[in-house]
Amino acid sequence: MFELGKKDGAEAGNENSRQASDQRSDTRHQSPSAPASPASQGVAAIGRSIRINGDLEGEEDLRIDGEVNGTVRLKKNAVIIGSDGKIRADVYAKSVTVEGTVEGDLFGAEQVSIRRSATVKGNITAPRVSLEDGAHFKGSIEMDPEAVKAALGDAAIASGPKKQAQPAAKPTPIAASKVNGDASRAEEPVHAAKG
Amino acid sequence: MIGSLARSFAREEPAAPEPFNAPLFRSLIERIPEDERWVVLDLGAVCPTVISLFGGHRCRLDIADVGQGLDTLKEPMEPADLRKAAESLLPELHAEAADLVLCWDTLNYLNRDALTALMTRIEDRCRPGTLVHALICYSHPQMPVEPGHYVPQDDGSLVNVTNCTEQRDAPRYSPEDLTLSMPGYTIDRAMLLGNGMQEFLFRL
Numbered sequence: 001m002f003e004l005g006k007k008d009g010a011e012a013g014n015e016n017s018r019q020a021s022d023q024r025s026d027t028r029h030q031s032p033s034a035p036a037s038p039a040s041q042g043v044a045a046i047g048r049s050i051r052i053n054g055d056l057e058g059e060e061d062l063r064i065d066g067e068v069n070g071t072v073r074l075k076k077n078a079v080i081i082g083s084d085g086k087i088r089a090d091v092y093a094k095s096v097t098v099e100g101t102v103e104g105d106l107f108g109a110e111q112v113s114i115r116r117s118a119t120v121k122g123n124i125t126a127p128r129v130s131l132e133d134g135a136h137f138k139g140s141i142e143m144d145p146e147a148v149k150a151a152l153g154d155a156a157i158a159s160g161p162k163k164q165a166q167p168a169a170k171p172t173p174i175a176a177s178k179v180n181g182d183a184s185r186a187e188e189p190v191h192a193a194k195g
Numbered sequence: 196m197i198g199s200l201a202r203s204f205a206r207e208e209p210a211a212p213e214p215f216n217a218p219l220f221r222s223l224i225e226r227i228p229e230d231e232r233w234v235v236l237d238l239g240a241v242c243p244t245v246i247s248l249f250g251g252h253r254c255r256l257d258i259a260d261v262g263q264g265l266d267t268l269k270e271p272m273e274p275a276d277l278r279k280a281a282e283s284l285l286p287e288l289h290a291e292a293a294d295l296v297l298c299w300d301t302l303n304y305l306n307r308d309a310l311t312a313l314m315t316r317i318e319d320r321c322r323p324g325t326l327v328h329a330l331i332c333y334s335h336p337q338m339p340v341e342p343g344h345y346v347p348q349d350d351g352s353l354v355n356v357t358n359c360t361e362q363r364d365a366p367r368y369s370p371e372d373l374t375l376s377m378p379g380y381t382i383d384r385a386m387l388l389g390n391g392m393q394e395f396l397f398r399l
Contacts, residue, residue: 129250131241132243133243136260137241139258139286140255140258140286140289141258143246143249143253143256144232144253144254144255146232147232147255
């Protein structure tokens with residue numbers, strides 16, 4: 001009825017899994033004897049022992065396995081926060097993948113992916129959000145294309161869900177009569193609890 | 196012998212949790228308009244299926260995950276401190292109020308004072324007409340020691356996937372108890388479910 005497995009978020013999750021799988025395959029192909037470093041894959045990296053206080057900006061993909069306190073702005077690129085990464089920062093990127101710990105807001109022009117090992121405390125704004133079972137998250141997830149567009153600009157909508165944009169009007173509450181009508185067909189309502 | 200082996204096997208591999216019908220939850224989800232913006236406050240832990248469910252709508256989903264902090268509300272404390280503790284469990288106040296609050300079975304894990312404190316703080320995040328869905332234990336004197344993790348199914352039913360076997364006493368709040376402890380809320384609908392729960396839809 002709800003087609004839960006067919007929503008954009010789930011599709012994005014599957015897509016991400018495939019991408020991750022492809023990346024792992026590529027890595028094995030490039031270096032069969034040892035895992036390729038992020039640098040060899042064309043990805044800038046902040047190693048486990050590195051701690052940065054301040055703002056990061058650039059135009060290449062970035063993997064963070066160390067600590068960053070401040071702001072990360074890579075609006076045209078991917079940011080991966082590795083399982084050892086600890087971020088206390090707002091992150092603006094084309095795509096954000098979290099395997100480690102984040103305290104801050106995540107803005108993904110295309111998508112934000114939260115892996116099962118991740119702990120995130122903050123807000124997520126992205127047209128596509130995927131989250132794996134086991135991940136810890138506390139905060140808001142903004143998935144309304146209009147609100148995402150307002151926060152991230154047109155780049156977000158270009159890759160977002162193909163939905164007709166509507167003016168962001170405040171909805172009226174669900175009519176009680178409608179709720180009552182449908183629910184009462186399924187089971188008999190009661191107005192007092194037992195025990 | 197075979198029977199004994201079968202019983203042993205059954206002990207090692209507990210049956211998968213059964214879905215249960217939750218008509219009020221289903222009717223709520225069916226009526227979320229696709230072309231209107233909605234703000235949903237979820238008191239439970241983050242669930243990929245819930246994200247997927249609301250990801251098809253124009254939604255902001257606020258995940259409060261209050262389960263880990265409920266113990267802090269059990270301690271005896273002054274009302275002002277209790278309000279502060281309840282506030283600390285919730286997401287920061289947004290300018291935009293929630294249209295729907297999903298409590299799942301969280302309210303069973305609060306004593307009356309904590310229930311009043313938490314629901315008053317939630318009221319601050321809502322507007323007149325906001326709907327609040329909750330599952331309350333009514334028939335079983337015992338319940339799991341931790342709140343459940345409910346996963347919506349394609350047909351609108353729910354599955355509690357929590358593997359918690361330890362039990363504690365259930366408060367078995369009656370509608371009158373809830374009305375007294377949640378003075379800003381009125382009961383819109385209440386339905387007895389087959390799994391020992393009573394499903395409530397409150398309205399602010």
